[in-house]
Amino acid sequence: MSRTLEPEPSTTDPVLTHAISAGVVxxxxxxxxxxxxxLTGLRAVGASPTEAASGLMALCVTQAVGILWLSRRYRMPITLAWSTPGAALLAGTGAVQGGWPAAVGAFVVVGLAVVLTGLWPRLGRLIAAIPTTLAQAMLAGVLLQLCLAPITALRDSPAAVAPVVAVWLVLQRFSKRWAVPAAFATAAVVIGVSLARDDRSLDATALIPRFDPTVPHxxxxxxxxxxxxLYIVTMASQNIPGVAVMSSFGYRVPWRAAMTVTGLGTVCGAPAGGHAINxxxxxxxxxxAPTAHPDRNRRWIAAFTSGWAYLVLAFCSAALAALVAAAPAGVIEAVAGLALLATLGGALAAAVADDSDREAAVLTFLIAASGVGILGIGSAFWALVAGLATRLVLRGIRRPDTP
Structure with a gap:
């Protein structure tokens, strides 16, 4: 049975114009x-400034293509994003054996695992079986050091960082949505003043957007x-909550298609430096939300517009990466830390929400926050292993009637 498509909307409709603006926002x-x-996460695992800029551009392009296809194919406001918790995880992990090529190889594996999750329901159920408390505790531990950056940066470079924090704080009061973008805009002004004062300029060749492919290892x-x-954090902190958010607005995300598109997008973007889309x-x-369009069957237009907007933003990635590279010490780290505060708060709240898992979650958080690696493997993995083992032991020791 063929699927009947609705007529293409007219761009003269003022309500439609609002949907388009919602997509741009x-x-x-x-x-x-x-x-x-x-950018912080990619640089931490060994990417050069050029490779990090390439990775940012690859993420924009792959998620844009995915949004355009999914939103139009299913007539739903399905939007994609890069894995922000995953990037924070990379920042906390640091360089691994094999350097940047090995990190790229890991990104490819993550993409393949996401595709497999969509095609093999049992794997999806296995990931869903990982206690949310432990997954969120691991994420919170990884985020802790990044969220402390604004404090240490303010101590070390108060003149450069104080305006960024002040603008962020004011916007938190009046418009939380724009607090971090406004903080970065302030940071851009600080960087511009620093360049002018030191009589420096940005390298013109670094402003040209281009892919810098790396052979995976x-x-x-x-x-x-x-x-x-990275796979666990992307699934537990992005894909599964993403489905829940869409469900709250009455949309049933096509799971297999979404996982296939995001997984293949991750695989395609990995050689250029993209770590994961979801x-x-x-x-x-x-x-x-209804604010995008009163008719829920037309809200896909907002998502479709956001896909085109991401393609435009992809061409700005190199210039923004060059600006970040020229920033005074601590400024960009402060912006990144401020951007992750809400995520840290949500992760901490979820980690300690279940009394029966609290000890295991706290141990998971502490090990992840320690940054201590063993056998060349970062603390995030060992935190999850220790948390699962502790949970198993404690649940085996407790009596069934123990609260």
């Missing part, structure tokens, strides 16, 4: 609120230390 907020985290340290926790979670509401 979705892309702008999604991009500006966390691209500094992405696979090491077991990168597979265990990057691929496994279903949008927080920013999904910007296109799926």
């Amino acid at each position: 979705t892309a702008l907020v999604g991009f500006t609120s966390s691209f500094a985290v992405v 696979w090491t077991w340290q990168a597979l265990v230390g990057i691929a496994v926790p 279903l949008a979670a927080i920013s999904a509401a910007l296109s799926a």
Whole structure:
């Protein structure tokens, strides 16, 4: 039975114009609120400034193509995003055996695992079986050091960082959605003043957007230390919540198609430096809510517009990466930390929500926050292993009637 498509909307409709603007806002907020985290994470696992800029561009392009196809094919406001928690995980993991090529190889594996999750329901159920408390505790531990950056940066460079924090704080009071973008805009002004004062200028060649491909290399340290926790964090903190957000607005996300598109997008973008794309979670509401369009069957237009907006933003990635590279010490780290505060708060709340898992969750958090690696594998993996083992032991010791 053929599927009847609705007539193409007219762009003269003022309500439609509002949907288009909602799509543009979705892309702008999604991009500006966390691209500094992405660049920080990619640089931490060994990417050069050029490779990090390439990775940011690859993420924009792959998620844009995915949004355009999914939203139009299913006539739903399905939006994608890069894995911000995953980028934070990379920042906390640091370099692994094999360097940047090994990290790229891990990204490829993550994409393949996401595709397999869509095609093999049992794997999806296995990931869903990982206690949310432990997954969120691991994420919170990884985020802790990044969220402390604004404090240490303010201590070390008060003149450069104080305006960024002040603008962020004011916008938190009046418009939380724009708090982080405004903080970055302030940081851009600080960077411009610093360049002018030091009589420096940005390298013109660094402003040209381009892909810088890397041949993937696979090491077991990168597979265990990057691929496994990156996959778990992306699924538990992005894809599964993304489905829940869409469900709250009355949409049933086509799981298999969404996982296939995001997984293949991750595989395709990995050689250029993209770590992972996934279903949008927080920013999904910007296109799926009634504020995007009163008719729920027309809100896909907002998501479709955001896809085109991400393609435009992709061409800005190199210039923004060059600006970030020229920043005074601590400024971009402060922006990234501020961008992750809400995520840290949500992760901590979820980690300690269940009394019966609290000890295991706290141990998971502490090990992840310690940054201590063993056998060349980062603390995030060992935190999850220790948390699961502790949970198993404690649940075996407790009597059934123990609260």
